[in-house]
Amino acid sequence: MPLTESLSLAAVRDRLLELPHPFRKDAVQEVVRQLRPSMEELKPYLHFSDASYTRTLFYGGPRFEVLVLCWLPGQVSPIHDHAASICSMAVVQGTCTSEAYRPAGDVRPDHLAAGGEITLDATGIETFNRDEVVTVIGGDIHRVGNRPEADDDLVTVHFYLPAIRSMRCFDEHTGQCTVVEPTTLQPSF
Numbered sequence: 001m002p003l004t005e006s007l008s009l010a011a012v013r014d015r016l017l018e019l020p021h022p023f024r025k026d027a028v029q030e031v032v033r034q035l036r037p038s039m040e041e042l043k044p045y046l047h048f049s050d051a052s053y054t055r056t057l058f059y060g061g062p063r064f065e066v067l068v069l070c071w072l073p074g075q076v077s078p079i080h081d082h083a084a085s086i087c088s089m090a091v092v093q094g095t096c097t098s099e100a101y102r103p104a105g106d107v108r109p110d111h112l113a114a115g116g117e118i119t120l121d122a123t124g125i126e127t128f129n130r131d132e133v134v135t136v137i138g139g140d141i142h143r144v145g146n147r148p149e150a151d152d153d154l155v156t157v158h159f160y161l162p163a164i165r166s167m168r169c170f171d172e173h174t175g176q177c178t179v180v181e182p183t184t185l186q187p188s189f
């Protein structure tokens with residue numbers, strides 16, 4: 001479907017606020033793929049750190065939250081699922097790698113408590129470039145980040161509907177589940 005508009009981040013947030021509730025994955029993705037933020041708009045939310053990728057809050061409301069994530073080359077997220085949320089992620093600079101996993105057997109990762117273990121099968125790697133959007137939902141499991149050999153820093157904008165306060169993460173080698181509350185930074189105006 002052709003791009004119909006180029007929207008700022010504030011405009012995408014406002015369009016999402018107008019969508020019927022509960023949200024539908026396709027409708028969310030259709031709005032988010034129109035995101036074309038200016039660097040001026042993003043600047044207060046851009047925080048790069050040698051220690052880790054960073055997440056900075058753009059908007060937090062009762063139905064969803066919007067975060068700007070900054071990744072230096074080689075920085076990746078833990079392997080994680082998406083609770084009961086829709087997560088739509090737009091690349092605004094650089095190239096994002098998403099490695100997908102699937103639980104082996106019948107184990108449902110959303111029934112797994114912290115400390116429990118599952119076996120995860122890697123099912124494929126996709127890359128997403130500037131202005132591309134990937135939308136995952138609920139029990140989809142992946143790890144995203146910026147390749148070590150990347151030439152460019154990566155900036156992604158994540159829409160979580162509803163907000164995910166704690167991330168269910170899985171160890172790459174043991175499959176052990178941990179529940180992590182990621183650090184969220186505030187913008188610096």
Ligand SMILES: [Fe+2]
Pocket residue numbers: 080081082087136142144
């Ligand atoms: Fe994710």
